[in-house]
Amino acid sequence: MPESLHQQQSDHLQHLLNAYRSLMSQFNLDAIAIYSGHPSAHYADDQLANFQAYGHFVHWVPLVDAAHSWLVIHPDARPTLHLHAPADFWHQPTTLPEEPWVGEFEVVLCNDIQTPQLSQNSAWIGDAAALEQAGLAVPEGAANPHSLLLALDELRVIKSDYEISCIREANRLAMAGHQAAHAAFAGAASELDIQLAYLAASRQRESQLPYASIVGMNEHAGILHYQHYNAQTTHQRFSLLVDAGSRYRGYSADITRTHLGPDAPALFEALIDALHDLKDQLIEKAKPGQRFTALQEEMHQSLADILIHHDLYRGSAESAVSEGVTRAFCPHGLGHLLGIQVHDVAGLRTPAGEPAPAPSEHPALRLTRELEVGMVITIEPGLYFIPMLLAPLRQQSLPINWILVEQLTPCGGIRIEDNIVITENGHENLTP
Ligand code: GLY
């Protein structure tokens, strides 16, 4: 870990301490206790599900696998990290890394699973249902006070320099995986082998991913959250879509690339190029004050132009948007906030914590805010050939070139996704 990252982390922690202290004063609290969470067991089994510590815990403590642990923030003392470290010869004991951030916490290693002793006037944040199941109920009515949670979420919207450095590094790791995935596809690997190549090159095991990689060949590229990894190689290779990330010190990358297979029609290559250009065009507009919903609308205008330019649609651009044609070709949102969680908190709220839901014509949009310096977002335009969404358009006698649509359907679809930080001067692309 570079020296400058230590300093950035120290500044990040000081910023959090100041912000939490001012919230404790505002909400008249003696302490805020954050539970890291714990993994759930499969029903009637002794096997545990994958686990990642709660986002508000990871905001302070870069230990994404710290379970059964508590962080307590006080108004006038160092934060206390109650780290669960049982005496246990079945597992490797919990140890802390030799990094400077540890010195900013009062660390208490706990043998037992317990809740910290706090005054009545404290707030408890975390998975209250899991706590109750574990017999660790917190005082009645003290778990997850709504207004405090809104304020804590809001603190995660603007990233510190430390957080931006972590997301940049997560991007670097993920891009090594994407390059390996592309090479494996060129070597006619199966979806499963592409995923394994991705994991090896990005140096992570599957349970550490910020989300399950989407590795879809051919028509699977048109299944938005395709969840399988076909172990067989396919006879024909039209396309590969890889939407896969990585985590660094708890912070996520979320990158998508779509690759051309040797059996794809030439038009598919032209469409991949058009989507790369569209991604770059939209990134150029990312700057402080930009409404994200306006970028979503611009994506649809441009998708209409792309459909017309490539003879997939023979009507006007206005009608392609107003008749829902572009929405059938791209049913998801242009992007979302990115951070500890891949779909990070508070994308559908105003800075004051009021709900700001997606507009009815773009129900899948996860970000409706005005962009601000320090936000990290994804920009991920897509264009897909999804039979289930296109079928209803056939009944409407719209000027869609169904012959071309049928030629392209075996290619599934295209998505190109980069991670962008908003800066004073506009933006910086964190995806190499
Ligand atoms: N990987 C999920 C998404 O792009 O939002």
Ligand code: MN
């Ligand atoms: Mn995304």
Ligand code: MN
């Ligand atoms: Mn993605």
